[in-house]
Amino acid sequence: MERSRIAVAGASGLIGSALVRSLAADGHEVVRLVRRAPRGPDEVHWDPGRQHVDVAGLAGCDVVVNLAGAGVGDRRWTPEYKRLLRDSRVLGTVTLAEAVASLPRPPRVFLNGSAIGFYGETGDRVVDEDAPPGDGFLAGLCVEWEEAAAPAQEAGVRTVFLRTGLVVARGGGAWGRLFPLFRAGLGGRLGDGRQYWSYIALHDEVAAIRHLMDAEATAGPVNLTAPQPLTNREITAAMARVLHRPAAFAVPAPVLRTALGEMAGDVLGSQRVVPKRLLESGFRFAFPGIDEAIRAA
Template sequence: MEDGRMDRVRSRVAVAGASGLIGGALARSLAADGHEVVRLVRRAPRDADEVRWDPEGGRVDAAGLDGCDAVVNLAGAGVGDHRWTDAYKTRIRSSRVHGTTALAEAVASLERRPRVFVNGSGIGFYGETGDRAVDESAPAGEGFLPSLCVEWEAAAVPAREAGVRTVFVRTGLVVARRGGAWGRLFPLFRAGLGGRLGDGSQYWSFVALHDEVAAIRHLLDREDLSGPFNLTAPHPLTNREVTAAMGRVLHRPAPFAVPAPVLRAALGEMAGDVLGSARVLPARLLESGFRFAFPEIDGAIRAAL
């Protein structure tokens, strides 16, 4: 990485969350270009490219990170995987905050520190924005997700204070065939059961999985970039517009609607995330020269398929 370009020089990159949707895609992309990917695992390592860690317990084998050019942390219990009971909210928080703290402290402790630490975050940082567009200059919102994201990002302080370039990727709703919100939407729409959620006026800030990975690699490459970056397509749409696009691309009508009271009864507090509106713009990413391959929703859906 002498010239700061990981796409030109073979590099060693540690990825936490490599079994997840985004982490897995990133690991495959890096490996395909000849980079060495070190995967953080919660069990005893089986191969030389694995490092053991315990994110909830806040422990990581720091020696396994020695010699890495970059560390990417995309690990964390799924926000939409379960109803938000108090116990599950605690698990969501501990898996992110404790895991990030452990990695940041491990990075800071190394004699040969990586050049960059990329840490996951989310557009939940901004909370409810209604139809108001926000970028990275906006303050944190209120509620569980904003407070989680604030703690999550703050946990990376040890790496930054040790002089490691630190980047936060505030990811939107990832359009992918499997996993994430779209992994659940595709089967419904294919079956002709798709439709808007609530009144459909809430903004969904989406990003194609291809662009998510490309943006992370862009941030790994650019040694002049640090701090928060919104990883969302430049044109957020309302849920009603997303629903229409899904029906259009999949050639399926989308006549149904799930009323807000039904969603609240079924999902509890998590319904606020589904019905909430987040109109988030990738201002800093665009200013850095990044170009989206799939800036529009139709292209993002086709790319996922």
């Protein structure tokens, strides 16, 4: 990709910060959207809660990436936190999509965050981007999240929904919690361990987002997951193998439900998701296997 001006919302998060580092290292001009007062020309003020963004700051951007949203696993899902999870995604997406549509020269692509939670519980069934939405809070949230990008799509901007799986990374997300447990010898399967986890190495997540910036024939939902989802039991064994630690501790499903409440359904649920459209677009994974992904993290 030629040197471009790229706006990133959610630039301080796990994926956003890695994406910004990668883009800046290759000489791209990165503009970060911030909620505080901007401290330089590489920052643009926005307030997604009030549906405000400094549209002038987005002028000249070739790409807009929206990865903003409160962490799904950061807190127990109280009614108040579920409202925050929704508003931080839906209002932020509407704000950016309308800003993108209003620009005299819109960006050539709008990459909007989403998640494989869109599919709900899939059990052993393999699903790709053609599958319908599932049931439950996360599925409904993802549907609203993607629908909020309509203004950009209606303005003719190529819009891609980044349906991301579980990111294998040391610094955050599910694996950010798993690594310390396994290093301490306290790792183990969750529930019966038969639920499928669709994962992706952080390196491949960033590379896939960058690839989709230039994949001009690709629009709509794209699953960002490794080619072969594995069960929680298989991933637990891989963690023990790579980190040379035992994995003797299993957390029973009732304990998880007591500790996590409604969110336990996401941990115990099974999602066997494959990246059909990403592979069709010509993307090649650097760390497709779980052992490689864990070592990379």
